[in-house]
Amino acid sequence: MLRDRIRHGAAEMGTAVVATMQSGALVSDEVVNQMVEERLSRPDAKQGFVLDGYPRTLAQAEHLSRWFDARGIREVVIYLAVDYNIVIARLTGRRQCPRCGTLYNLATQPPRVDELCDLDGEKLVIRDDDNEVVIRERLAGYERQTRPVLEYYRLGGRRLVEVDASNDPPETVFVKICQAIETHDRSKDRC
Numbered sequence: 001m002l003r004d005r006i007r008h009g010a011a012e013m014g015t016a017v018v019a020t021m022q023s024g025a026l027v028s029d030e031v032v033n034q035m036v037e038e039r040l041s042r043p044d045a046k047q048g049f050v051l052d053g054y055p056r057t058l059a060q061a062e063h064l065s066r067w068f069d070a071r072g073i074r075e076v077v078i079y080l081a082v083d084y085n086i087v088i089a090r091l092t093g094r095r096q097c098p099r100c101g102t103l104y105n106l107a108t109q110p111p112r113v114d115e116l117c118d119l120d121g122e123k124l125v126i127r128d129d130d131n132e133v134v135i136r137e138r139l140a141g142y143e144r145q146t147r148p149v150l151e152y153y154r155l156g157g158r159r160l161v162e163v164d165a166s167n168d169p170p171e172t173v174f175v176k177i178c179q180a181i182e183t184h185d186r187s188k189d190r191c
């Protein structure tokens with residue numbers, strides 16, 4: 001949404017967002033909230049929409065709930081729960097060929113010959129952002145910022161569905177999400 005906004009937005013907010021992003025700072029809750037509101041007010045969002053990556057902070061979640069409540073929009077919050085040790089194992093198992101860019105995973109998609117690219121025999125490398133220290137920092141940042149959002153939905157009586165996404169392939173997680181949403185739809189209290 002941010003990128004789209006920058007591409008099309010000659011509006012002054014677009015310019016402010018560009019400046020913020022270029023300075024390396026995170027765009028403020030207020031700016032993000034306003035952009036989301038604008039986007040959700042367009043006609044194609046009338047029948048429903050999926051938000052991914054938002055809300056990311058407690059302030060954003062509270063803002064969104066007020067906005068929904070004022071319009072009678074009822075959300076289903078889907079929490080994909082993945083064990084941190086599994087996240088780390090997945091990400092630290094990632095290897096890339098420095099010559100052709102092909103990605104491998106020692107756990108799930110290993111090369112035929114240990115540590116060598118199937119296509120050109122180049123020695124595979126670990127990408128800088130896949131080392132365990134960086135990954136643990138990212139997870140700690142997630143804990144700090146986003147865990148309160150989960151607690152907000154869990155304790156606030158909003159509709160929260162937890163889907164265990166630790167071990168299943170993406171297709172299976174997708175089916176689980178669909179089932180969870182359908183279950184919610186069937187048990188929906190009419191108001």
Ligand SMILES: [Zn+2]
Pocket residue numbers: 097098099100101102117118119120121122
């Ligand atoms: Zn290669």
